[in-house]
Amino acid sequence: MSEIRTGDAPRTTSGRRRYLLIPLVIFAALAALLYGRLYSGDPAALPSALIGRPAPDMTLPALEGLTRDGAAVPGFSRADLAAGEVTLVNVFASWCGPCRDEHPMLMRLKDQGLPIVGLNYKDSPENARRFLGGLGNPYGKVGVDAAGRASIEWGVYGVPETFVVDGQGRIAFKFVGPLSEEAVRVKLMPAIEKAKAGAGK
Secondary structure, three states, X not given: OHHHHHHHHHHHHHHHHHHHHHHXXXXXXXXXXXXXXXHOOOHHXXXXXXXXXXXXXXXXXXXXXXXXXXXXXXXXXXXXXXXXXOEEEEEEOOOOXXXXXXXXXXXXXXXXXXXXXXXXEOOOHHHHHHHHHHHOOOOOEEEEEOXXXXXXXXXXXXXXXXXXXXXXXXEXXXXXXXXXXXXXHHHHHHHHHHHHHHHHO
C-alpha cells in the first residue's frame, strides 16, 4: 500500500501544477489581446456616433476676463456653429501637455482664416487665460466646460480633440490627439474641404 501511494504522489502533484497554470495562461492570453487592441491602429480614428449629426445643443459661457484685440471673447452655442461657415471646435486645457504641442498649428490655421472655437475643458480661468496669453489665442470664441458635461455631450475621449463642424452645425469629422503638420495635411484639411463642398447640398 505504501509503495502505491509513493508512486502516485508525483503524478498528483504534476496534475495540480497543470491546473494552477490554466488561469495564468488565460490571463496571459487576455492581456495580449487587450494590448493588441489598445496599441494597434490609429488612435486618432476612434469612432464618433455624432458624425453627421448636429452639434450638441448647449450654450457655453465665455472664459471670464479673456480678451482679443481689446474686446471680450464670447462663449458659444450650437447656433454659432450653424451660421453657414465650416468651423473647427478644439477641446483644450492649460494642464494638457499635448495641447501645448499642437498650439502652433492652431495659430497657423487661424492665420489662414479658418474659424476656430475653443472648448476649455475642466480648467481654471486664470490658468486658461495664462495659457492663451503666453501662446497666443487662435479662438474667435471660447466656451468654458468647467464640470466636463459639455465634453461628454460632444463624445470627447480626452484632450486635445478637434471637430470639423459644417456650416449647418453638423459634426463632419473628429480628430483625437494633438494636431501635427501631417495630421492637418492628410486628415484635417481633406475633411474641411469635404465639409465645404457639401455646404450647398
